[in-house]
Amino acid sequence: MSQKITGVKGMNDILPGDVEVWQHVERTTRELFSLFGYGEVRTPMVEDTALFVRSVGETTDIVGKEMYTFEDKGGRSLSLRPEGTAPAARAYIEHSVANQEPVTRWFYMGPMFRYERMKTGRYRQFHQIGAEGYGSKEPAQDVEMMDMVVQLLLKLGLTDVSLNINSLGDDACRPAYQTRLVEHLRAHASELCSDCQVRLEKNPLRVLDCKNERCQQIASAAPNILESLCEPCRAHFAEVQRKLDALEIKYVVNPRIMRGLDYYTRTTFEFIAAHPVLGTASTVGGGGRYDKLVKSLGGPDVPAVGFGLGLDRLCLLLKESGQQFGRATDLFIAVADEGSADAGFTLTSRLRREGFRVEFDTRGGSLKSQMKRADKVGAVFTLVLGEAERQSGQAQLKRMAGGDPTPVRLDELAQTLRTALKAH
Structure with a gap:
């Protein structure tokens, strides 16, 4: 392995x-x-x-x-x-x-x-x-x-x-301040961390930026740069x-x-x-x-x-902060039978070109598993497409949060969905 x-x-x-x-x-x-x-x-x-x-x-x-x-x-x-x-x-x-x-x-x-x-x-x-x-x-x-x-x-x-x-x-x-600072730090040189002992010789201002607790205590008593x-x-x-x-x-x-x-x-x-x-x-x-x-x-x-x-x-x-980020899924299209897969796939693509965020499970599977997927992606609406819907050209737009479904013509789905999302 x-x-x-x-x-x-x-x-x-x-x-x-x-x-x-x-x-x-x-x-x-x-x-x-x-x-x-x-x-x-x-x-x-x-x-x-x-x-x-x-x-x-x-x-x-x-x-x-x-x-x-x-x-x-x-x-x-x-x-x-x-x-x-x-x-x-x-x-x-x-x-x-x-x-x-x-x-x-x-x-x-x-x-x-x-x-x-x-x-x-x-x-x-x-x-x-x-x-x-x-x-x-x-x-x-x-x-x-x-x-x-x-x-x-x-x-x-x-x-x-x-x-x-x-x-x-x-x-x-700054040079005059640095002279005063060095005098203060040299009086506590043995108490500084090993890094600050090096900084004291090469760049003493850096001692004031050290996160070591004892170095911070020493720095807090150092001369105030604003006074210089x-x-x-x-x-x-x-x-x-x-x-x-x-x-x-x-x-x-x-x-x-x-x-x-x-x-x-x-x-x-x-x-x-x-x-x-x-x-x-x-x-x-x-x-x-x-x-x-x-x-x-x-x-x-x-x-x-x-x-x-x-x-x-x-x-x-x-x-x-508890804020919510990212756009919700507008619609999940589920298919009730294998024969509706192509129609569902085509309808999904068409709606995406209209600017909707649409999810479609390319694996197919049972209607129950598809609806679980719709819930997981946080879809606002779902639409089930089966043989009856393909033949009649009509389907039901259902709000995932509950309520009565909205009848919709498939060739008018984009317009109906946009109105429903505004109301939502």
Whole structure:
């Protein structure tokens, strides 16, 4: 007996029954983001490894521990994309988009890959919705991004999600803060986890993003980055808050919001859900400003801001919300005898071309088994087709929920069904 092959650990199948939730989120996202003037971009799932080393940061956990990296047959080091911002920036530069338009707004959806410890809402193949805005350094662009996420969450019916915001400063003020932070962390160096002891030497800001309980306690007593902002960064952050207030978007100023990537400057934000279904993976999305990223990758000196949302986590929350997704089966056509199979098959095809969702069991079988199938697929109406119906050209349209059947001419079935569905 051959050994059963299973899926790769941490990379999940999405089957009918669940995929309708995903389709609902994707459809809602496309409709909403288009209202904001964002166009969809699709980048490859594999990129040159150097792209992520230069953008995400060599000392981040993503690059240091989590990327799926391999050498192809040409001897090139390639990686499955662990996030979407760097590939979008690479495409923006490669296609000289800055020369074509002063402001660019993109969004994307798709799988990302990180080899990390798995738990609810955190997988090795996970899916993201992301957006990037290039060309505007104004606080209004930051707030537009947050507003877009807020509106998406509202359209999805996810109201128990809070917005946390912070500013990381820039090259003018962050070094002074980093000096103060290092002084604080060195006083507790022996208490930090082994990873943070390395981060302390290479990238101390990353210690503030550690999930280790003791490291979090030490970080909570660290200097507040907002107290070290230079005047331009302070003014930028104040304007972000003023515009959020103007849009009546509720938020919490949280100086511990750092994000896990090296390219952020000034504004950072996270959307945090309170629902227990996510466990410790309570952040459903986040982002911020990265004004130096495009230039650091060899492109023009163009400011940018963006975000990423965990599609897996959004879908977990939606499944817990009790909402219903997916279109019901309008009609199930059953056949009472073998001689009616062709007529039933033809009628099914004709109604599908009219835009109805119609189920037909190609296996045939007893009428009882077909009606069980009609119940399982959640058909609103059923119609039984036998020799008598074929000869008379008339049948009975029956509501599965009960009630008197409706006589219907087979050549007028589409019109009658459409009227009945509207009434339903």
